[in-house]
Amino acid sequence: MKVELSSLEARLIGCLIEKQITTPDQYPLSLNALVAACNQKSNRDPVMDLDETTVQNTLDQLARKHLVVEKSGFGSRVPKYQHRFCNTEFGTLKLTPQELALVCELLVRGAQTPGELRARASRMASFSDVDQVEATLESLRTRDDGPFVVQLPREPGRRDSRYAHLFSGPVAVPPPRAEPPADTASGTAEV
Missing domain, CATH: 1.10.10.10 (Winged helix-like DNA-binding domain superfamily/Winged helix DNA-binding domain)
Incomplete structure (x- = not known):
């Protein structure tokens, strides 16, 4: 679909x-x-x-x-x-409760990290840990009828990559921001 x-x-x-x-x-x-x-x-x-x-x-x-x-x-x-988006007798898209919770969060909040998704989607479906969220995201990314999510490149200064849904088409990935070099002597960057 x-x-x-x-x-x-x-x-x-x-x-x-x-x-x-x-x-x-x-x-x-x-x-x-x-x-x-x-x-x-x-x-x-x-x-x-x-x-x-x-x-x-x-x-x-x-x-x-x-x-x-x-x-x-x-x-x-x-x-x-x-x-009638999914999990209905009229549609072909079937999602598990965990997949549905993650898709829902991505639809209403945009791109998020697995940790953010675990905290926010827990009101809709249970996730034992971030690893389960990542496994569910991987399932959505590699489905035969998908992919439904994409892992975005990790941004400078962020620990984790964010994920975005693909129900609105391909996601435009912004070019990476250059981090200013740190001046090792004083601990500040030159301007």
Whole structure:
């Protein structure tokens, strides 16, 4: 399954997955709840300020791609939306709970290290240690129907490489930043 999502589509799908897992009693989501989920100040990068029209237009685009469906309960006057991105009877993409938690975090927060992903995705799926996160990322990177994630080059000053999702196409890797040479005598870099 090759899916190409815009950044807004990725945010909406990520929010729908997150709320399905973390607040199943409120899922599917109304338009108002989805706008609030997309605009959350915590657990999002970048923080967005989307209006209802933008979210509705993006939902319409996702519906045309068969990735979102409107679900209304009997007697409900408010339309609600659920994803068909993965793990549904209508789609071919099947993810384990751990894979789904990592994909969700990458969709709503962008590129992250395995340690960051373990801490943040633990509210959606259990990871015993960072090694299990790395193994799950490797599974997503090497799947026959993928790859779904990419390991980015380690940035200067960072201990670990970050991972990014590929559901919005190839990731542009910024050129490495040159670290200024340190002056060994004084311990400061020359300017």
